[in-house]
Amino acid sequence: MTTPLDIPVAEIAAGVRIGKLSALDIVSLALARVESLQPQLRAFISVDADRAMNLARKIDEQRAAGREIGALAGVPVAVKDNMCTTFGATTCGSKILAPFHAQEAAHVVDQLESAGAIVIGKTNLDEFAMGSSTENSAFFTTANPWDVSRVAGGSSGGSTAAVAARLIPGALGSDTGGSIREPASFCGIVGLKPTYGRVSRYGLVAYGSSLDQIGPIARTARDAALLLSVIAGHDPRDSTSANEPAPDYVAALDRPIRGLRIGVSEEYFGAGLNHEVQATVRAAIAAIESQGATVLPIHLPHMKYGIACYYLIATAEASSNLARFDGVHYGHRTPRPADIIDLYSSTRGEGFGAEVKRRIMLGTFALSSGYYDAYYLKALKVRTLIKSDFESAFRDVDVIASPVAPTIAFPIGEKSDDPLAMYLADIYTVSANLAGIPAISIPCGFDASGLPVGMQLMGNYFAEDRLLNIAHQYQQVTDWHNHMPALG
Numbered sequence: 001m002t003t004p005l006d007i008p009v010a011e012i013a014a015g016v017r018i019g020k021l022s023a024l025d026i027v028s029l030a031l032a033r034v035e036s037l038q039p040q041l042r043a044f045i046s047v048d049a050d051r052a053m054n055l056a057r058k059i060d061e062q063r064a065a066g067r068e069i070g071a072l073a074g075v076p077v078a079v080k081d082n083m084c085t086t087f088g089a090t091t092c093g094s095k096i097l098a099p100f101h102a103q104e105a106a107h108v109v110d111q112l113e114s115a116g117a118i119v120i121g122k123t124n125l126d127e128f129a130m131g132s133s134t135e136n137s138a139f140f141t142t143a144n145p146w147d148v149s150r151v152a153g154g155s156s157g158g159s160t161a162a163v164a165a166r167l168i169p170g171a172l173g174s175d176t177g178g179s180i181r182e183p184a185s186f187c188g189i190v191g192l193k194p195t196y197g198r199v200s201r202y203g204l205v206a207y208g209s210s211l212d213q214i215g216p217i218a219r220t221a222r223d224a225a226l227l228l229s230v231i232a233g234h235d236p237r238d239s240t241s242a243n244e245p246a247p248d249y250v251a252a253l254d255r256p257i258r259g260l261r262i263g264v265s266e267e268y269f270g271a272g273l274n275h276e277v278q279a280t281v282r283a284a285i286a287a288i289e290s291q292g293a294t295v296l297p298i299h300l301p302h303m304k305y306g307i308a309c310y311y312l313i314a315t316a317e318a319s320s321n322l323a324r325f326d327g328v329h330y331g332h333r334t335p336r337p338a339d340i341i342d343l344y345s346s347t348r349g350e351g352f353g354a355e356v357k358r359r360i361m362l363g364t365f366a367l368s369s370g371y372y373d374a375y376y377l378k379a380l381k382v383r384t385l386i387k388s389d390f391e392s393a394f395r396d397v398d399v400i401a402s403p404v405a406p407t408i409a410f411p412i413g414e415k416s417d418d419p420l421a422m423y424l425a426d427i428y429t430v431s432a433n434l435a436g437i438p439a440i441s442i443p444c445g446f447d448a449s450g451l452p453v454g455m456q457l458m459g460n461y462f463a464e465d466r467l468l469n470i471a472h473q474y475q476q477v478t479d480w481h482n483h484m485p486a487l488g
């Protein structure tokens with residue numbers, strides 16, 4: 001049976017606009033579905049049902065009174081719990097922030113709600129977005145809706161599981177090294193990391209500030225385009241936000257893709273890539289080719305240094321960003337500290353989990369005076385080389401196609417004791433963050449056991465419209481995005 005949660009964002013909003021659907025009914029349905037599936041999926045850290053129902057009631061009243069309602073009016077959505085909201089707590093999946101109540105909402109939350117969307121709650125993540133499975137959350141691990149014994153991916157796994165399980169039609173995640181794209185791929189949905197600066201980071205708790213970017217998560221490219229149109233644009237409160245008007249992403253979806261040049265780099269299909277993932281992604285590239293695009297070989301010689309470069313820069317920035325959690329400014333403070341040093345060290349020792357501590361130590365080491373030149377500075381130079389690889393590739397091709405992750409969703413616990421194996425699996429996603437270019441993950445098939453596989457398309461700066469256009473055209477001739485996990 002189809003419920004309003006099975007229909008796209010645009011249709012929900014259109015239905016609410018003409019009074020065919022009631023915002024209150026849809027939001028109540030979403031809340032009921034979140035509650036009934038939370039024990040299995042653990043997608044949400046918090047839900048504010050009363051607030052969501054009140055907002056929905058208001059939208060129905062405004063419509064009935066003939067007042068203007070926004071482009072996303074009545075659409076229930078959720079945001080990753082590293083984005084500030086003025087309702088409820090913002091935890092970042094960490095014990096150190098408890099209890100932190102933000103004074104202001106993140107820019108993206110304001111944008112969504114000004115357009116009439118209703119943020120029903122905050123989704124689970126790896127602590128401070130550090131991880132690829134939500135296993136580093138201080139609270140619980142989100143399960144994959146396609147197989148609840150497996151991870152949903154991470155760090156935005158709560159948002160992707162919620163959308164894949166049709167609890168909500170759209171959500172936001174953040175992506176520093178793949179955290180929107182990898183869980184989107186593991187959950188069989190669309191996830192877009194925009195160009196660095198395309199979406200304001202105001203109110204996003206920083207992990208790696210030169211890499212972090214917020215983006216939409218949805219079942220279709222059309223819905224992702226609609227969400228991006230609402231959140232993209234300049235925000236003077238984020239000094240890295242691009243002062244460049246956002247185009248109409250929805251209008252760009254219908255452009256023909258005939259004649260587009262798709263670059264394929266064999267560096268993305270090397271050792272370690274699961275055979276079924278490889279075959280599925282290659283078949284998806286062939287499908288785009290049969291829609292009239294041309295596939296061309298390209299070379300990205302420095303992409304093999306991506307992991308080393310990312311784990312130096314991201315941890316260096318994290319060690320600096322996370323210095324603010326000191327027991328004085330925010331959240332947790334150790335009871336009865338002996339002195340000021342004990343206040344800092346006990347607060348941080350009690351509040352941070354193992355992975356966050358590991359990264360603070362790695363980053364502090366890379367920035368320390370004896371090693372700065374050898375590690376941090378070197379990583380910055382390699383970052384420039386990775387960026388110039390992409391710049392020269394985009395002289396010859398319009399987009400680059402690759403896998404998103406080397407494997408399908410792995411079993412919960414499989415890699416949790418092996419941080420290095422977890423890091424290495426970010427091989428295909430981190431380069432886009434290092435270069436600052438946009439990249440999308442699109443569902444492109446299933447492996448023999450029925451688990452989803454994603455394809456990544458990377459584009460030139462501010463070419464989100466092109467990525468969404470190709471993804472949309474691909475979804476016109478395939479139906480991977482219509483498959484549904486068999487949940488209650």
Ligand code: GLN
Nearest residue numbers: 129131175176177178179
């Ligand atoms: N998996 C990567 C990491 O652990 C990416 C995380 C992210 O994008 N936030 O750092």
